[in-house]
Amino acid sequence: MPNRAVSRRTFLSNAAMTAAGLTILSMPSRSASAQAKSAFPKAVIWGMLPEELTDEDKIKLAKSCGFDGIEMPPLPPDDHAKEIADLAKAHGMKMHSVIYGGWQAPMSHPDPAKIDQGKAEIENALRLAKILGADNILLVPAVVNEEVRYVEAYERSQKNIKTLLPLAKELNVTIAIEEVWNEFLLSPIEFAKYVDEFNDPIVQAYFDVGNVVAFGYPQDWIRTLGKRIVKVHLKDFKKKEREWVNLGDGSVNWPEVRKALGEVGFTGFCTAELASGDEAYHKDLAGRIDRLLA
Secondary structure (H helix, E strand, O other), X not given: OOOOOOOHHHHHHHHHHHHHOOOHHHOOOOOHHHOOOOOOOEXXXXXXXXXXXXXXXXXXXXXXXXXXXXXXXXXXXXXXXXXXXXXXXXXXXXXXXXXXXXXXXXXXXXXXXXXXXXXXXXXXXXXXXXXXXXXXXEEOOOOOOOXXXXXXXXXXXXXXXXXXXXXXXXXXXXXXXXXXOOOOOOOHHHHHHHHXXXXXXXXXXXXXXXXXXXXXXXXXXXXXXXXXXXXXXXXXXXXXXXXXXXXXXXXXXXXXXXXXXXXXXXXXXXXXXXXXXXXXXHHHHHHHHHHHHO
16 A cells, blocks of 8 residues: 555546556457346446537436446536536436545645635535435545644544534435545444444445555455445456556456445445546446446
C-alpha cells in the first residue's frame, strides 16, 4: 500500500494509463443471449463515457452497452442537473449515486474553513442526488497524513459528518462511506465500527473491491461489513506488479467476491470505476461484469 494518500483523480488517471495498454480481446465478449447476466445491477461512471458525446448520447450509449445505471460527479444542483435527470428517466436509466469524494476538503481537516467548505459541497451533493433520484452520495470521510493523526481524523470526521445527517434524512439520501488509499479505515472491522458509531441507517458503506487488494481480501471485507454495504465499486489490481488492470485481469478472486456478496444479501448497484473508453470498450466492460458476477 502506498505511503501517502492518493487522490481519486490521481487514482483514476493511473487506472486510465494502465487500461490503455489492455486489449479488449483478452476477454472476448459473447452475445447477451449466450451468457448469464450479473446478479446485481451494473453501472458506469459518467466520466468514463466519451467526453465528446452529448448528455443524452452518453445515457443512450450506457444503456445500449448493457448498463443499468450511471454514477454522477458532483455537478451543481441546478437546471442542468434536472435536464440530465429527465433524460435518464426518458431512457430508463437510473442515476443511482453521486460521487462527492472528499479529498479536497475532508471532514477530518484541522482548518475550520476547510470543514465549512466541505460541508457546503456535501450539502450540494445531497441536493444533487435528490434531483437525480440517486439513493446515495459517496463520501471519503477523512484523510490521515503527517498533519492529521489517526485518532483526530476518526473523531473529527464523525463529529462533522453528524451535522449533515438531518439534511441527508430530510432528502432521504444515504451517506455511503468508501474506503480508499487515504491511510484510514485500514481494516473491515474498523470500517464496520466507524459506520455503526453513527447509529443511524442514513450512514452506510460503499465498498470498493479493488482498493483493498494490495493489503487484504475483498471477500473478507464484504463478509465483515455485511448488510452495511449499499453500493460496490468494481476495480482490479495486480498485487505483484502493483498496477491497476481491467476487470478479471488482476488479483481479485471474483468467484469469492460474488459468493460473499450473495451471502450478505447484497442487492445494490455494482459500478465499474475504470478508464474512459468508446462503445466497444464499454460493451466489453459490461460483458466482463456479467461474467464475473453472474
